[in-house]
Amino acid sequence: MINLDNLKTRARAELATARTNDELEAWRVKYLGRSSDLSLFLRSLAEKTLEEKRELGPKANGLKQELERLLFDKQKIAGTRQPVRSGFDITEPGKNLNLGHLHPITQVKNELNDAFKFLGFEIYEGPEISSEGYDFDVLNFPKDHPARESMDTYWIKPETDVLGNGLKRLDLRPHLTGMSVRYMQAKKKKEPFRFVYPGRAFRSEATDAGHERCFYQYEALIVNKDISLSGGKILVTTILERVFGRQVEVRMRPGFFPFVEPGFEIDMQCLNCSGRGCSVCKWDGWVEMMPGGPPHPNVLKAGGFDPKVWQGFYINIGLDRITMMKHGIDDIRLMHSGDLRFLNQF
Numbered sequence: 489m490i491n492l493d494n495l496k497t498r499a500r501a502e503l504a505t506a507r508t509n510d511e512l513e514a515w516r517v518k519y520l521g522r523s524s525d526l527s528l529f530l531r532s533l534a535e536k537t538l539e540e541k542r543e544l545g546p547k548a549n550g551l552k553q554e555l556e557r558l559l560f561d562k563q564k565i566a567g568t569r570q571p572v573r574s575g576f577d578i579t580e581p582g583k584n585l586n587l588g589h590l591h592p593i594t595q596v597k598n599e600l601n602d603a604f605k606f607l608g609f610e611i612y613e614g615p616e617i618s619s620e621g622y623d624f625d626v627l628n629f630p631k632d633h634p635a636r637e638s639m640d641t642y643w644i645k646p647e648t649d650v651l652g653n654g655l656k657r658l659d660l661r662p663h664l665t666g667m668s669v670r671y672m673q674a675k676k677k678k679e680p681f682r683f684v685y686p687g688r689a690f691r692s693e694a695t696d697a698g699h700e701r702c703f704y705q706y707e708a709l710i711v712n713k714d715i716s717l718s719g720g721k722i723l724v725t726t727i728l729e730r731v732f733g734r735q736v737e738v739r740m741r742p743g744f745f746p747f748v749e750p751g752f753e754i755d756m757q758c759l760n761c762s763g764r765g766c767s768v769c770k771w772d773g774w775v776e777m778m779p780g781g782p783p784h785p786n787v788l789k790a791g792g793f794d795p796k797v798w799q800g801f802y803i804n805i806g807l808d809r810i811t812m813m814k815h816g817i818d819d820i821r822l823m824h825s826g827d828l829r830f831l832n833q834f
């Protein structure tokens with residue numbers, strides 16, 4: 489092994505005596521050329537241990553740069569400056585490029601997409617700007633239903649057509665369910681189907697740890713001629729087990745939503761305490777996961793499916809919520825903050 493300090497002393501002393509162009513070139517070849525002790529040493533670093541590389545690499549590279557600079561200064565004085573040689577050094581440690589990655593919500597969405605595709609579901613997307621017609625009328629919300637206002641929908645000022653007739657109110661969809669009717673209407677042949685539709689929904693409400701004005705939902709709808717409630721429950725269980733990677737217990741309680749009949753609140757046994765009760769589940773042992781149930785006959789009718797022949801099952805998963813549960817995140821606002829200290833943890 490060479491002694492870098494000795495090498496430096498020798499190189500400086502010899503450079504001090506070099507005068508002519510030839511002498512400077514000879515010095516360059518001897519101390520910086522491809523076969524110089526320093527270059528050979530730098531190349532040999534590749535076989536050294538990580539510790540040795542860390543210690544010797546910067547030192548040797550520093551010496552190389554110093555010698556190059558000394559030569560440069562000397563050539564300037566001697567007026568023999570030559571074009572700089574390419575300084576590419578294969579022994580220099582590489583730079584760590586900062587690659588991006590998928591957002592935790594997108595990761596969970598992709599997992600759900602995979603799980604549903606495996607179960608034969610189609611994936612569908614619809615417009616974020618929707619209408620009162622699709623978000624309330626076809627979903628069996630009565631005309632005076634408080635949810636039309638209390639859902640804190642963002643309404644878009646309606647335009648009038650050229651004849652001055654007012655058009656239906658447009659909105660930023662407050663939920664995804666209207667897409668199910670768009671999908672059913674678009675189906676020319678009335679035949680059994682199963683599809684999912686992930687996306688953003690918007691509500692004009694105050695934000696806190698559990699609420700955001702813009703959030704992600706994931707809905708699924710199966711329509712067939714014979715779907716039982718237990719079939720729906722098996723579907724929910726399968727999906728949750730896929731997301732959480734372990735066995736889960738699911739229960740269905742009656743709940744009211746205009747677009748389902750009968751409607752259910754679907755709960756999952758708390759994964760944190762296995763149902764014994766803890767702060768995550770507010771000592772209940774169960775965590776509310778999603779609404780669901782068979783589509784209301786009026787919804788099937790609006791989609792062009794005869795409710796006397798067809799039945800189905802909806803589930804509506806809060807994507808932010810399920811992602812928070814999966815990773816133990818306690819504030820939904822972190823999800824959309826764009827804060828890299830948060831995002832880099834996933």
Ligand SMILES: [Zn+2]
Pocket residue numbers: 758759760761762763764765766767768769770771773774
């Ligand atoms: Zn618990």
